[in-house]
């Protein structure tokens with residue numbers, strides 16, 4: 001997929017609504033230490049569904065919301081909008097918003113969706129919160145030291161088939177449920193004889 005625009009509001013150090021256009025070619029983000037460069041990468045991961053405190057350098061879910069400074073009060077929500085084109089060239093707009101103490105909600109192209117749908121959308125576009133294309137500090141050493149199974153996951157993601165694993169787990173769950181229903185039905189029918 002291609003990301004064209006990123007909008008942040010109340011996300012970590014980006015307290016004011018901020019918009020970044022990502023042009024074709026190489027994009028570099030420069031600035032002094034602590035100015036928020038890594039927070040941008042985390043915003044991309046977060047809108048893709050990331051919750052892990054380690055990836056987000058945070059403790060709880062609400063820690064991505066601007067926490068306030070000596071001169072500014074904290075915000076009570078954070079929102080990240082990612083606009084781009086999905087793998088097959090379709091326009092894609094994904095929004096994730098979190099309210100303090102109330103959890104987060106997602107929208108894809110204006111429709112309310114579940115976190116799972118967002119993960120599938122990005123997996124089908126051959127990317128996602130754990131994509132090796134999102135290279136944070138220390139990531140290169142991690143890729144070199146990756147175990148074969150982890151390398152395979154990276155290849156599967158690049159090939160755009162990562163979403164199939166989720167669908168397979170879903171289908172297996174439904175199959176087990178149906179088998180249990182059938183067994184129960186057979187018990188009931190035996191009782192009627």
Ligand code: ATP
Nearest residue numbers: 012013033034035036037038039063064065066067
């Ligand atoms: P470096 O070059 O040192 O890695 P960086 O430019 O990548 O720095 P980040 O690590 O992205 O900077 O930004 C860190 C800044 O974000 C810190 O100043 C930190 O106080 C601020 N920050 C992180 N979370 C929040 C939050 N919830 N509310 C307010 N500020 C936050």
